[in-house]
Amino acid sequence: MKESLRVAIVHDWLNQIGGAEGVLEVLVEMFPHAPVYTSMYWPEAMPLPYRKWDIRTTWMDRLPGIHQNHQPYLVLYPVAFGGLELKGYDLVISNKSAFCLGVRTPPETHHICYCLTPTRFVWNFDTYVDREQVGGVARRLVHPFLGWLQRWELAAVDGVDSFVAISREVQARVKRLYGRDSVVIYPPVNTRSFVPDPAGSHDGYYLVISRLVPYKRIDLAVRAFTQLGLPLWIGGDGRDRAGLEAIAGPNVRFLGRVPDVQLGGLLSRCRAFIFPGLEDFGITPVEAMAAGRPVIAYAGGGALDSVVEGVTGTFFHEQTPEALADAVRHFDEKAFSPATIRAHAEQFDVDVFKAELREFIQMELEQ
Numbered sequence: 001m002k003e004s005l006r007v008a009i010v011h012d013w014l015n016q017i018g019g020a021e022g023v024l025e026v027l028v029e030m031f032p033h034a035p036v037y038t039s040m041y042w043p044e045a046m047p048l049p050y051r052k053w054d055i056r057t058t059w060m061d062r063l064p065g066i067h068q069n070h071q072p073y074l075v076l077y078p079v080a081f082g083g084l085e086l087k088g089y090d091l092v093i094s095n096k097s098a099f100c101l102g103v104r105t106p107p108e109t110h111h112i113c114y115c116l117t118p119t120r121f122v123w124n125f126d127t128y129v130d131r132e133q134v135g136g137v138a139r140r141l142v143h144p145f146l147g148w149l150q151r152w153e154l155a156a157v158d159g160v161d162s163f164v165a166i167s168r169e170v171q172a173r174v175k176r177l178y179g180r181d182s183v184v185i186y187p188p189v190n191t192r193s194f195v196p197d198p199a200g201s202h203d204g205y206y207l208v209i210s211r212l213v214p215y216k217r218i219d220l221a222v223r224a225f226t227q228l229g230l231p232l233w234i235g236g237d238g239r240d241r242a243g244l245e246a247i248a249g250p251n252v253r254f255l256g257r258v259p260d261v262q263l264g265g266l267l268s269r270c271r272a273f274i275f276p277g278l279e280d281f282g283i284t285p286v287e288a289m290a291a292g293r294p295v296i297a298y299a300g301g302g303a304l305d306s307v308v309e310g311v312t313g314t315f316f317h318e319q320t321p322e323a324l325a326d327a328v329r330h331f332d333e334k335a336f337s338p339a340t341i342r343a344h345a346e347q348f349d350v351d352v353f354k355a356e357l358r359e360f361i362q363m364e365l366e367q
Helices: 019-030 048-052 071-082 125-131 136-157 168-178 218-228 241-247 260-268 283-290 321-329 338-348 350-366
Strands: 007-011 036-038 055-057 091-096 110-115 162-165 182-184 206-209 232-235 252-256 272-275 295-298 313-316
Touching: 007 019, 019 091, 019 350, 071 136, 110 350, 162 168, 162 350, 168 182, 206 218, 206 260, 206 283, 218 232, 218 241, 218 252, 218 321, 232 260, 241 252, 260 283, 272 283, 283 295, 283 338, 295 321, 313 321, 338 350
Parallel strands: 007 036, 007 091, 036 055, 091 110, 110 162, 162 182, 206 232, 206 272, 232 252, 272 295, 295 313
Antiparallel strands: none
């Protein structure tokens, strides 16, 4: 790839940290001179290193209260990104979960969309607003515009030269909703931050690491393990915590937010990692596998890409406490090799992501 390649990165918004921002950070590492175009930016909510980046916002950044509460403005994002014309670049990479793929580029610029998912509140509105607990006012404001938002997004798709999906699940959605083919390049996981226990032993507890919000389905794990009476440790926080604590037995322990420096040790000493939600990909199961521990996951979404039945973990096939409890009863950690699990996780490492994306970009630019 040419050293002189002129690159721009586009990201939906910068007011919270999640999986999309993990991808963005690696893209900035790969292209340190690339400006980051985004709808709005709240520096106080983002890591300090972001303040050294060349971040360029749209007029939405000046809207009242948008940094703390962006949902009421959902219908304005297409207007903001659709009005953003990126000239003078060889390559534009949109890191997309919402409308940032709608930036305009001239014919000589190649636009690659790294698709985290087709926009949830456009194609699955009711589920999205329930999951995010979007207020009634925002729901009423957005709902009449759904048809227009879908037409806008489909038109914006025509401006993308090539799509990359984060999992086979997202690849299927891109084909079904957009009618476009894509290649799968898994999102980057810093597997080197996790080390298996040298003896391959564990401390007996099962582990969940997650935001405690409804769609993560942590309630399934709490109910299943309360029924089983086995030790379940839950790391993370969120608006569901009080409700989950109310239904949990004494064998379920809530750890709160786990600092990064403690996460590796916590993962490497668990008996197994529990992943009950339906995710587009799912970083935490890969982190658990990088620490040499097997995963018990719901058989859907991105877990089907990362977990190998009988090799790195096992699946349960219905999102019910009973199905999860049954999988735990039949689970035998002695059947799994920490070294084999760790070796499998390395295919999702940051360096693999960088190499595969560079190769894809090179191939696209040479066509």
